[in-house]
Amino acid sequence: MNILTPEEILHDVFGYTEFRGYQSDIIQTLLQGHHALVLMPTGGGKSICYQIPALIRPGMALVVSPLIALMIDQVAALKAVGIQAACVHSGTTREEIFDIARQAQEDTLKLLYVAPERLMTDKFSRFLSSLTLSLIAIDEAHCVSQWGHDFRPEYQQLQLLANQFPDVPRIALTATADTETKADIRHYLGLEDAKEFVDSFDRPNIFYQVIEKNNGKKQLLQFLKTHGQNQSGIVYCLSRKRVEDVALFLQEQGFDALPYHAGMSFEQREKNQKRFLQEDSIVIVATIAFGMGIDKPDVRFVAHLDLPKSIEGFYQESGRAGRDGLPAHSWLCYGLNDLVLLKQMIMEGSAADIQKQVELQKLDAMLSFCELSSCRRVQLLAYFGEHSTPCGYCDNCKNPPTQFDATVLVQKLLSCVYRVGQKFSASYVIDVLRGVENDWILSQKHHLLSTFGIGKELSEKEWRGLTRQCVAQKLLDINLHFNQALQLTEKSKAVLKGEQIVMIRPLKRDKPKNTPVSETWLRTEREEQLWQALRLWRKDKAQEENVPAYVIFPDRTLRHIVQSRPKSIENLSLVYGMGQTKLERFGQEILGIIHKSDQ
Ligand code: ADP
Ligand code: ZN
Numbered sequence: 001m002n003i004l005t006p007e008e009i010l011h012d013v014f015g016y017t018e019f020r021g022y023q024s025d026i027i028q029t030l031l032q033g034h035h036a037l038v039l040m041p042t043g044g045g046k047s048i049c050y051q052i053p054a055l056i057r058p059g060m061a062l063v064v065s066p067l068i069a070l071m072i073d074q075v076a077a078l079k080a081v082g083i084q085a086a087c088v089h090s091g092t093t094r095e096e097i098f099d100i101a102r103q104a105q106e107d108t109l110k111l112l113y114v115a116p117e118r119l120m121t122d123k124f125s126r127f128l129s130s131l132t133l134s135l136i137a138i139d140e141a142h143c144v145s146q147w148g149h150d151f152r153p154e155y156q157q158l159q160l161l162a163n164q165f166p167d168v169p170r171i172a173l174t175a176t177a178d179t180e181t182k183a184d185i186r187h188y189l190g191l192e193d194a195k196e197f198v199d200s201f202d203r204p205n206i207f208y209q210v211i212e213k214n215n216g217k218k219q220l221l222q223f224l225k226t227h228g229q230n231q232s233g234i235v236y237c238l239s240r241k242r243v244e245d246v247a248l249f250l251q252e253q254g255f256d257a258l259p260y261h262a263g264m265s266f267e268q269r270e271k272n273q274k275r276f277l278q279e280d281s282i283v284i285v286a287t288i289a290f291g292m293g294i295d296k297p298d299v300r301f302v303a304h305l306d307l308p309k310s311i312e313g314f315y316q317e318s319g320r321a322g323r324d325g326l327p328a329h330s331w332l333c334y335g336l337n338d339l340v341l342l343k344q345m346i347m348e349g350s351a352a353d354i355q356k357q358v359e360l361q362k363l364d365a366m367l368s369f370c371e372l373s374s375c376r377r378v379q380l381l382a383y384f385g386e387h388s389t390p391c392g393y394c395d396n397c398k399n400p401p402t403q404f405d406a407t408v409l410v411q412k413l414l415s416c417v418y419r420v421g422q423k424f425s426a427s428y429v430i431d432v433l434r435g436v437e438n439d440w441i442l443s444q445k446h447h448l449l450s451t452f453g454i455g456k457e458l459s460e461k462e463w464r465g466l467t468r469q470c471v472a473q474k475l476l477d478i479n480l481h482f483n484q485a486l487q488l489t490e491k492s493k494a495v496l497k498g499e500q501i502v503m504i505r506p507l508k509r510d511k512p513k514n515t516p517v518s519e520t521w522l523r524t525e526r527e528e529q530l531w532q533a534l535r536l537w538r539k540d541k542a543q544e545e546n547v548p549a550y551v552i553f554p555d556r557t558l559r560h561i562v563q564s565r566p567k568s569i570e571n572l573s574l575v576y577g578m579g580q581t582k583l584e585r586f587g588q589e590i591l592g593i594i595h596k597s598d599q
Helices: 006-014 023-031 047-056 068-080 094-105 122-129 159-164 179-188 216-227 240-252 266-278 311-318 336-348 353-371 376-383 407-419 426-433 439-443 460-472 490-496 525-545 555-564 580-598
Strands: 036-039 060-064 085-088 111-114 133-138 170-174 195-198 206-212 232-236 257-260 283-286 299-304 328-334 476-479 485-488
Touching (some): 006 023, 006 580, 023 036, 023 047, 023 195, 047 133, 047 170, 068 085, 068 111, 068 266, 170 179, 206 376, 216 240, 240 257, 240 283, 266 283, 311 353, 311 376, 336 353, 336 476, 353 376, 353 460, 407 460, 407 476, 407 485, 407 490, 426 439, 460 476, 485 490, 525 580
Parallel strands (some): 036 170, 036 195, 085 111, 133 170, 232 283, 232 299, 257 283
Antiparallel strands (some): 476 485
């Protein structure tokens, strides 16, 4: 049998025209028998880096992966392009294992995915010793580190693999790249001398948008109506209760919305996740428990209905959109209450004080990101240590907010905070500023203060916005131990004394203009009609074969078909993602659909 080159496999098996980024270098490293450490953002194309060498090197590749759902989908995707692959996890039966073992002995199995807890048993270890291994890939390698956010103790035992198979090339892959995690990966996986490949963490196809919350659900609905119709997407909320509430609300508004959180039964969660993966217009409303190991490439939007706890978390969650490289939208809606709630959760948590300080700092960084007036992407990438220039594809680049001098307004707010004794929350201080004569204010005699009613020029909402910006700029603090009272800081003195001016974002933010509207690439009714016909066909096929829709074809392939309208098998073979196996299996059917739509 002729051995194909990596380029030929990329083209003939996967149906892609060229390698991205470091893919080709990584593949060469493994082919030469060396180890590799790969840091690439979600959607960067990590899998191909070990799948192609697995097809070229003799023997079977062992792939360690932490999540069952992910393994099952990867195996389905490989089989769909004609590659022999299997997986072993806690749900695999004895008979299935028997069958897998037989295929491995006969040398027909090219890739075996294994959950780490299964892998480290004596029995499995003996089984592996009896085989030729082409390579060992360790996916989501950051799970080895206690610094990371998904620590799995079983991962640390994987160092035994390095001892057992010193001559088999190992590749560790992750999308988490901080220094401590990286050092742990090298240490625990015996990769001290591995070649390192670090890709840019930019996700150029994701549009970032942040808005201020006034009625979160209503704002979400508005967003979904313009960007989320007939699309797959994820809405993240802070609590289980809110997940239930928002899912119900969206269902009432006619969306196919499903809840997902750790309080639901395992079966129900699995069911909802499966529908999300298999169909192509489900909105999952979830707590952050949802998403790790979700490989669905055509998630078109990720919405955060509450402030995320850290930039790392936000980047990972929003990064689940647009893995296929097509335009996707990250939308975030946040308010002052979110901030107070999150701070409270941190303070009341059981973590050590030092850990709480770290968490509070991460939250501060997240807030500054939200309050930013300049390019969002520049700030995100800078957070991960990458230098970049304004992207032109975020809300601030599209509609640069013009900052204005708000010194006088801020002085009014700060002096009112001072006058009420730094003992009252934002709502109360704002009422005093706006001259509201409620019982509480009267009972405190605060209607007699010099600052009572000096802020009538702004609405309550605008004062809240200003307060939040002051917190973000550290001109005000929120005392979590005392009624969430607003308090002055070191920095506020200079402003009160008139020694320092304060520039802030406009309080009335313009409605976002020019944000990308989904599906604008469909120019004609004829295109729209073919697109829908192909999607319908894909849905039926996916149900028939019990695999996710994207395993049949990702959106990108269908889109390419709509745009190029191939009339022959030869032309169809040029379409993105159209490898030989899929061409043979589906080619005629697709030409039939195109033909029908031409009539
Ligand atoms: P990751 O594991 O890094 O998140 P995947 O390996 O799932 O990313 O790849 C993301 C998507 O990009 C998949 O649909 C994959 O088939 C596709 N892809 C990978 N490499 C290429 C390439 N060279 N050209 C085109 N598409 C690619
Ligand atoms: Zn930008």
